[in-house]
Structures are given as C-alpha cells and as structure tokens.
Amino acid sequence: MPFRFRGCFAIPRGWSLQHQFPHSSSIPLNFSSLPHASSSPHSLLLHNFLPWLENKASSTISSSLSIANSSYGKSLFASKTIQTGDCILQVPYTVHITADNLPPEIRYLIGEDVGNIAKLAIVLLIHKKLGQGSEWYPYISCLPLQDEMHNTIFWNESELEMIRQSSVYQETIYQKFQIEKDFLALRPVFESFCQSLGDFTCKDFMHACTLVGSRAWGSTNGLSLIPFADFLNHDGISEAIVMSDDDNQCSEVIADRDYVPGEQVLIRYGKFSNATLMLDFGFTIPYNIYDQVQIQFDIPKHDPLRDMKLELLQRYFAPPTKDVKGLKCSVNSFTIKEVKSARGKGKGVPQSLRALARVLSCTTSQELYHLVVEAAQTDGRLARCPLQHTDNEIQAHKMLSSLFIQLIEERNATIMSLDSCDSSSLYESLPVRRQMARDLLHGELRILKSASTWLENYCFSLT
Numbered sequence: 001m002p003f004r005f006r007g008c009f010a011i012p013r014g015w016s017l018q019h020q021f022p023h024s025s026s027i028p029l030n031f032s033s034l035p036h037a038s039s040s041p042h043s044l045l046l047h048n049f050l051p052w053l054e055n056k057a058s059s060t061i062s063s064s065l066s067i068a069n070s071s072y073g074k075s076l077f078a079s080k081t082i083q084t085g086d087c088i089l090q091v092p093y094t095v096h097i098t099a100d101n102l103p104p105e106i107r108y109l110i111g112e113d114v115g116n117i118a119k120l121a122i123v124l125l126i127h128k129k130l131g132q133g134s135e136w137y138p139y140i141s142c143l144p145l146q147d148e149m150h151n152t153i154f155w156n157e158s159e160l161e162m163i164r165q166s167s168v169y170q171e172t173i174y175q176k177f178q179i180e181k182d183f184l185a186l187r188p189v190f191e192s193f194c195q196s197l198g199d200f201t202c203k204d205f206m207h208a209c210t211l212v213g214s215r216a217w218g219s220t221n222g223l224s225l226i227p228f229a230d231f232l233n234h235d236g237i238s239e240a241i242v243m244s245d246d247d248n249q250c251s252e253v254i255a256d257r258d259y260v261p262g263e264q265v266l267i268r269y270g271k272f273s274n275a276t277l278m279l280d281f282g283f284t285i286p287y288n289i290y291d292q293v294q295i296q297f298d299i300p301k302h303d304p305l306r307d308m309k310l311e312l313l314q315r316y317f318a319p320p321t322k323d324v325k326g327l328k329c330s331v332n333s334f335t336i337k338e339v340k341s342a343r344g345k346g347k348g349v350p351q352s353l354r355a356l357a358r359v360l361s362c363t364t365s366q367e368l369y370h371l372v373v374e375a376a377q378t379d380g381r382l383a384r385c386p387l388q389h390t391d392n393e394i395q396a397h398k399m400l401s402s403l404f405i406q407l408i409e410e411r412n413a414t415i416m417s418l419d420s421c422d423s424s425s426l427y428e429s430l431p432v433r434r435q436m437a438r439d440l441l442h443g444e445l446r447i448l449k450s451a452s453t454w455l456e457n458y459c460f461s462l463t
C-alpha cells in the first residue's frame with residue numbers, strides 16, 4: 001500500500017549507501033519515431049515514459065498497460081484485454097527510487113532521526129532541480145504539481161473551516177507543523193549542500209513530502225517510489241495491490257478482474273477511510289466502506305466527581321502506546337466505525353466508550369467505588385459490565401446518545417451550508433475540495449447516525 005504520511009522524522013529505518021548522483025539520462029528519447037504521439041511536449045513525455053523505463057530497467061515492465069490522463073490525474077489503462085490473474089506489471093527494484101539515491105554528501109549531513117519520507121523528498125527535490133540533467137527527468141516531470149494536489153495540507157483557512165468538526169482538521173494542522181519543523185531542521189543541510197542547485201523553500205519541501213506520502217510504497221526494498229506502478233489510481237473495493245516479489249527482485253500487480261482495452265485499471269492502496277484519503281492522498285470517494293469517526297468524550301468541568309473520575313480514567317483507560325500518527329492518544333478519544341446492526345447484533349458502539357460513559361454517569365463516589373471492586377473481581381477492566389441498576393445503565397447510554405446527536409446536528413448544519421447557494425461567500429474553496437469536505441462529513445454522519453440508532457435501540461431494549 002502507498003506509505004501513509006506520518007511526519008518526516010517519525011519512521012526510523014536502516015539505509016544502505018549507494019551513490020547514484022548525479023547522472024545524466026542515458027537513453028535519449030526519440031519522440032519523432034513514435035506512432036500516434038500527440039504533439040504537446042507533455043503528452044510526448046507520457047507516451048515515451050514506459051519505453052524509457054523499460055530501457056532503463058533492461059526488462060519488459062508491462063505489455064498490457066498504457067498511461068493517459070483521466071479525471072484522477074495520470075492513470076493506467078488496459079491497452080489490450082486483461083484477464084483476472086494476469087500479471088499486469090513488474091517493476092524491477094533497480095528502477096525503484098529509494099533513500100539509497102541520496103548523494104552520500106547529503107546523507108552524511110542529515111541526522112539519523114531524519115525519516116524516510118524526508119529522505120525521499122530530498123531525492124525528489126534534487127532531481128527536480130537538476131531538470132533535464134537528471135537521470136529521472138522523464139519520471140519527475142510526470143509527477144503532479146502542487147496546484148494539482150488536494151491534500152488538506154494545501155487547503156487554505158477558509159477551506160479547512162469546512163472540516164473543522166472532523167479530526168482531519170487537527171491532523172492537518174499537526175502534519176503541517178511537523179513538515180515545517182522538519183524543514184527548519186534540514187535547512188542547514190540544504191544551505192551547505194544545495195547552493196549550486198539554488199534554494200529549496202518550505203513550500204517545495206512540503207510538496208515533495210506530500211508526493212512521497214501519496215505515492216511511495218513501504219516494501220522489502222525500503223520506502224520506495226515505484227515508477228509506472230505509481231500511476232495506478234485507487235479503488236477501495238479492488239482486491240489488486242502492489243506486491244513485492246523478492247525472488248524476482250521486483251514489484252508486481254496481479255489483475256483482480258477482467259478489463260477490456262481502454263478501461264482504467266485500479267488497485268487498492270489500503271483499507272483507508274476518507275479522512276485518511278484526503279489527508280494523505282488528496283481525494284475522497286463518495287461512499288467509503290472504511291469510513292470512521294474520531295470522537296472525544298470529556299468529563300464536564302462542573303462535575304463534582306471530576307478529579308476522581310479523571311484519576312480512574314488515567315488508571316484504567318490510558319492507552320499503552322502512542323497512536324499510529326505519533327500523536328498522543330488521549331484516554332477520552334475513540335474511533336467509531338459504522339454500526340452495521342441497529343438491533344444489537346454485531347459490534348455496536350465500542351465497549352471502551354460505553355465503559356467510559358458508565359464511569360462518567362456515576363453521581364456518587366460509592367458508585368465509582370463499586371465499579372473498581374467489580375473490576376477487581378472480574379477481568380480487571382473498569383465498567384465493562386452493564387450497570388447493576390437498569391436506570392443507571394440507560395442514563396449512561398443516553399448521555400452518549402446526546403453526544404452523538406450533537407455531533408450529528410453539527411455536521412448536518414455544515415453540510416447544509418455547503419449545499420446552499422450562498423455558501424460560496426461562507427467558504428471560498430475549490431469545488432473539488434468542497435466535494436471532498438461533503439464526502440467526509442456525509443461519511444461521518446452515516447457512522448454517527450448508525451451509532452446513535454444502536455444506542456436508542458439498546459436503551460429501548462432495557463425498558
């Protein structure tokens with residue numbers, strides 16, 4: 001799966017050194033000999049891309065795919081009939097771009113704490129500056145420009161306002177902060193090494209990091225840009241993925257269905273929610289089965305038992321580790337997935353959230369003490385069993401329910417204002433970003449509603 005972006009310094013891995021810089025392109029492109037190539041320089045570059053890469057790799061990469069533009073940007077299309085199980089591309093490790101492509105002078109200057117995304121971003125920046133003198137020029141010149149990318153890190157304040165209710169808002173701020181911090185840490189390296197190449201700005205670095213985050217794969221070959229394979233776009237329900245074949249030292253894709261010539265071939269990057277897709281890849285899908293919502297459930301400031309409850313939360317609910325994005329998980333934040341069955345079958349609302357609601361709904365210290373005793377007598381976890389008094393159990397779940405209703409109302413209001421005619425004055429945003437915000441909020445709404453219905457039914461079942 002393409003590598004999820006998590007801040008440039010956060011992912012320690014080992015690297016081997018290999019000086020491959022600078023190179024000049026060894027295979028001159030002969031545009032004039034190509035049939036049917038349209039005349040614009042860019043379409044010529046696209047048309048020549050696969051022959052250029054196959055020449056560089058000294059092997060056939062694909063005999064069934066070709067590159068063209070679609071509404072998803074550059075895309076791969078079936079150039080002949082493809083059948084389920086066909087191997088549609090094989091990209092040898094020798095033409096992957098990894099941190100090994102960093103010049104040793106730079107590698108020597110950057111600290112051990114610099115992560116793989118930052119290293120690969122620097123490789124891209126250097127080759128971009130080299131222009132036609134770079135051995136990777138045909139590849140670099142096919143990569144999306146910043147203006148063509150819609151990752152939330154590139155959204156302006158007004159656009160971000162559309163998704164303020166979602167955790168994506170905070171995650172975007174965090175990601176931007178991380179990249180800016182990483183850029184400041186790397187600045188001396190850029191200044192001492194890259195004088196001959198000109199300045200790299202923070203904007204350049206952010207663009208390069210986002211390119212890497214949205215199109216590099218973590219494989220046995222390390223974090224790698226895999227030219228050609230990285231022109232495949234995402235379909236959340238596809239079973240096709242990019243795989244590493246270590247025996248043959250290549251990355252490959254096996255078709256998960258039949259394609260007729262001219263059809264776009266899609267793969268699945270991962271089981272990603274729209275929150276992840278918009279943050280790390282700059283797009284959403286209208287109905288995403290992997291959607292989820294991050295919610296926070298706080299102890300009211302005026303609760304007379306607040307200190308006691310806080311202490312219990314720290315003791316019983318503290319997460320053992322930081323979450324995947326390196327952000328500190330708080331004891332009161334939860335991931336909600338769609339609750340499939342409103343009638344009590346299936347997983348329902350997370351047990352940990354219901355346990356927290358039981359703790360927060362206690363109104364006396366005796367009730368809290370009883371929960372602690374019960375935990376000691378059972379599996380050590382607090383408030384995992386229904387409260388002894390049915391009224392209290394209902395009360396706890398009603399408290400949760402009112403939180404969900406509030407979150408639903410907030411999202412409904414934002415979606416309505418996004419849909420209304422005069423919303424352009426409220427949110428000065430690109431239409432594509434507005435649609436992404438809608439997809440995100442509609443997905444979150446669907447999940448919150450499913451959880452809310454489940455809670456209603458649970459309370460009803462107790463009466």
Ligand SMILES: C[S@@+](CC[C@H](N)C(=O)[O-])C[C@H]1O[C@@H](n2cnc3c(N)ncnc32)[C@H](O)[C@@H]1O
Nearest residue numbers: 072073074214215230231232233234281282283
């Ligand atoms: C690995 S690249 C795929 C090639 C890319 N289209 C290009 O122009 O280079 C991933 C990027 O493609 C675009 N993309 C992939 N799947 C998409 C989809 N289902 N809808 C919209 N954009 C998509 C997004 O911009 C994403 O960041």
